[in-house]
Amino acid sequence: MLKMNHLSKVYRTHMIETxxxxxxxxxxxxxxxxxxxxxxxxxxTTFLNIAGLLEEFSGGEFFIxxxxxxxxxxxxxxRLRNEKIGFxxxxxxxxxxxxxxxxxxxxxxYRGFSAADRKRRIEENLARVGLASRMKHFPSxxxxxxxxxxxxxxxxxxxxxxxxxxxPTGNLDSLMARGVMELLEEINRQGTTIIMVTHDPELxxxxxxxxxxxxxxxxxFDEEPRLRVPENGRDTVATTx
Amino acid sequence: MFSYYLQLGFHSLKRNPxxxxxxxxxxxxxxxxxxxxxxxxxxxxxxxxxxxxxxLHYVQMDSWDPNRAYDDDDQxxxxxxVTYRDAVALIEAGKADRQAVMYKVAWxxxxxxxxxxxxxxxxxxxxxxxxxxxxTPFEYGNGWDRAQDKEHARVVVLARETNEKLFGGQNSVxxxxxxxxxxxxxxxxxxxxxPKIKYYDLTNGSxxxxxxxxxxxxxxxxxxxxxxxxxxxxxxxxxxxxGYLESECIWLQMWVELENATRTAEYHSFLDNYVAEQKKxxxxxxxxxxxxxxxxxxxxxxxVVSRDVEIQLGLSxxxxxxxxxxTIGLLLAKFMRKTGEIGLxxxxxxxxxQLFMQHIVESGVIGISGGxxxxxxxxxxxxxxxxxxxxxxxxxxxxxxxxxxxxGLSIVASILAGLYPxxxxxxxxxxxxxxxx
Numbered sequence: 154m155l156k157m158n159h160l161s162k163v164y165r166t167h168m169i170e171t172x173x174x175x176x177x178x179x180x181x182x183x184x185x186x187x188x189x190x191x192x193x194x195x196x197x198t199t200f201l202n203i204a205g206l207l208e209e210f211s212g213g214e215f216f217i218x219x220x221x222x223x224x225x226x227x228x229x230x231x232r233l234r235n236e237k238i239g240f241x242x243x244x245x246x247x248x249x250x251x252x253x254x255x256x257x258x259x260x261x262x263y264r265g266f267s268a269a270d271r272k273r274r275i276e277e278n279l280a281r282v283g284l285a286s287r288m289k290h291f292p293s294x295x296x297x298x299x300x301x302x303x304x305x306x307x308x309x310x311x312x313x314x315x316x317x318x319x320x321p322t323g324n325l326d327s328l329m330a331r332g333v334m335e336l337l338e339e340i341n342r343q344g345t346t347i348i349m350v351t352h353d354p355e356l357x358x359x360x361x362x363x364x365x366x367x368x369x370x371x372x373x374f375d376e377e378p379r380l381r382v383p384e385n386g387r388d389t390v391a392t393t394x
Numbered sequence: 395m396f397s398y399y400l401q402l403g404f405h406s407l408k409r410n411p412x413x414x415x416x417x418x419x420x421x422x423x424x425x426x427x428x429x430x431x432x433x434x435x436x437x438x439x440x441x442x443x444x445x446x447x448x449x450l451h452y453v454q455m456d457s458w459d460p461n462r463a464y465d466d467d468d469q470x471x472x473x474x475x476v477t478y479r480d481a482v483a484l485i486e487a488g489k490a491d492r493q494a495v496m497y498k499v500a501w502x503x504x505x506x507x508x509x510x511x512x513x514x515x516x517x518x519x520x521x522x523x524x525x526x527x528x529x530t531p532f533e534y535g536n537g538w539d540r541a542q543d544k545e546h547a548r549v550v551v552l553a554r555e556t557n558e559k560l561f562g563g564q565n566s567v568x569x570x571x572x573x574x575x576x577x578x579x580x581x582x583x584x585x586x587x588x589p590k591i592k593y594y595d596l597t598n599g600s601x602x603x604x605x606x607x608x609x610x611x612x613x614x615x616x617x618x619x620x621x622x623x624x625x626x627x628x629x630x631x632x633x634x635x636x637g638y639l640e641s642e643c644i645w646l647q648m649w650v651e652l653e654n655a656t657r658t659a660e661y662h663s664f665l666d667n668y669v670a671e672q673k674k675x676x677x678x679x680x681x682x683x684x685x686x687x688x689x690x691x692x693x694x695x696x697x698v699v700s701r702d703v704e705i706q707l708g709l710s711x712x713x714x715x716x717x718x719x720x721t722i723g724l725l726l727a728k729f730m731r732k733t734g735e736i737g738l739x740x741x742x743x744x745x746x747x748q749l750f751m752q753h754i755v756e757s758g759v760i761g762i763s764g765g766x767x768x769x770x771x772x773x774x775x776x777x778x779x780x781x782x783x784x785x786x787x788x789x790x791x792x793x794x795x796x797x798x799x800x801x802g803l804s805i806v807a808s809i810l811a812g813l814y815p816x817x818x819x820x821x822x823x824x825x826x827x828x829x830x831x
Contacts, residue, residue, distance in 0.1 A: 202825040207741055228745045235743020246738045250409055260742040262398050307742070 239308030298329030403759030421764025424717030426771025519614030757812025765804030
């Protein structure tokens with residue numbers, strides 16, 4: 154689903170070069186749930202931004218769904234982002250003066266879906282996160298956990314194959330965080346690949362695979378993903394042989 | 395997507411009401427000022443009789459003082475009126491398709507109805523061709539014919555307002571009207587006829603009111619009616635009315651209608667020959683200088699659109715530019731305040747061209763709002779112009795093309811103002827903005 158080979162990212166000013174990522178390689182397979190951990194400033198968010206085509210990279214190779222991202226123009230990157238990638242942010246990033254329906258509608262508008270198709274997707278996804286009855290409400294009328302659920306509905310509305318989550322529970326209390334995490338796990342079970350940046354070791358432990366980033370490099374990488382196997386209605390984590 | 399952008403644009407107006415109000419008012423005031431000036435300029439410069447303005451020619455011949463040109467500012471310009479002798483000679487020659495000589499007269503109107511007091515009235519003594527030449531619309535009857543011209547007939551054509559005043563707007567054809575102690579028979583009543591520019595007699599004020607009545611030229615001459623308009627002489631005339639008619643004083647306007655360029659060239663040649671003949675008689679001491687400007691050229695020659703109006707127009711558009719610069723700053727502030735949303739939209743799949751379009755449409759929405767208020771300000775501005783200057787009454791009025799131009803200009807202006815802020819907004823790095831949310 155996502156493959157980076159020897160990727161580097163250098164921020165240059167006229168005085169200093171800062172290597173945010175160096176020789177960064179990772180391969181995320183279809184359907185995986187990968188947690189990216191590491192200390193502040195280690196390059197986790199830079200990785201996520203590059204993965205989400207929000208930033209250019211300086212060197213190396215990067216493929217999404219088999220498509221090389223190098224050399225793609227702004228239009229093609231925007232289209233790829235819109236069609237294949239969903240974003241969940243720590244600060245939810247809902248547009249405050251749009252109601253929930255219109256917030257979820259934003260990525261669908263750029264996708265060019267028909268009005269009927271957009272309506273169906275918005276209603277389905279708001280129902281999926283348990284907020285179907287609050288479509289006409291504004292973000293300020295919701296709790297943090299509910300706002301993050303709206304953001305998840307927005308991320309899912311276009312049926313992306315890859316969901317990028319940057320500290321999705323960072324602004325939530327533990328109860329709300331658990332609810333959001335369970336929702337992400339359910340989404341992953343339904344086939345969406347998830348890459349989640351987090352500081353929280355407990356949340357990271359719930360992912361199938363952990364990537365630890367220090368100084369812009371992957372230092373700890375579970376090569377073999379642990380698959381989530383449903384057992385008696387409860388999830389367990391198993392390691393592939 | 396355009397309807398979505400439009401929807402977002404209107405939505406955005408409500409987001410920062412104070413900022414929005416400042417931008418809309420900025421554009422509205424600039425548009426109001428510039429469109430007030432532009433409307434006056436546009437109407438002053440517009441063709442008053444577009445369907446035949448190229449066929450109507452004003453007759454100019456240089457019969458002036460050999461030692462001094464008629465116009466000190468433009469010495470190549472012949473006098474702007476003709477002498478009685480020349481006018482009569484040209485009319486009698488009858489070389490044009492239609493021809494009319496004319497001058498302004500002032501007579502008292504003495505109504506038969508004793509309830510209406512006599513009143514002073516401005517009229518025009520002219521040839522019967524005048525009405526067909528200038529396509530004057532008739533409510534009742536018609537003008538007089540060339541035979542009646544020759545017979546010095548006592549006939550009159552009334553303006554609509556005069557007929558209203560004397561006959562309550564009824565069909566007065568055949569009725570009698572007393573003008574300056576002489577009775578005339580009404581042969582026609584005009585419909586409302588108020589050319590915005592009084593192009594047929596620019597020598598007596600481009601924006602003067604139209605005449606209240608029209609009488610045959612020869613009748614007015616027979617009655618020894620002096621001109622109520624401009625009268626210029628470069629040498630003394632002989633005693634009495636006859637002496638005046640035989641003088642070199644210029645006081646008559648003359649128009650001819652010529653169907654095409656060939657006819658115009660023929661008429662020009664006729665004038666040249668006429669002047670050559672007159673030179674043999676000791677007249678026309680200056681070099682031959684005959685002109686036949688058409689309506690629009692004649693308006694230019696007379697600077698109907700004055701230099702002051704042009705300067706005022708320039709200043710008002712400079713003011714619009716100042717307003718737009720102000721709007722650029724405000725739009726920049728507005729767009730920079732929503733960098734987070736712009737970054738978010740990029741992350742959710744909006745391309746730069748889509749965001750560019752969205753913000754340009756938003757600028758256009760501000761322009762439409764500013765344009766509508768600007769239209770109201772233009773209307774108020776024109777009312778003020780009419781209130782201050784009576785003679786602008788006919789030109790300081792909005793017409794449909796100017797209404798559309800006002801809205802169009804405000805949209806174009808606001809889009810121009812929005813280009814730089816929009817470009818800046820589209821340069822926002824989404825990743826940086828999303829992190830700071």
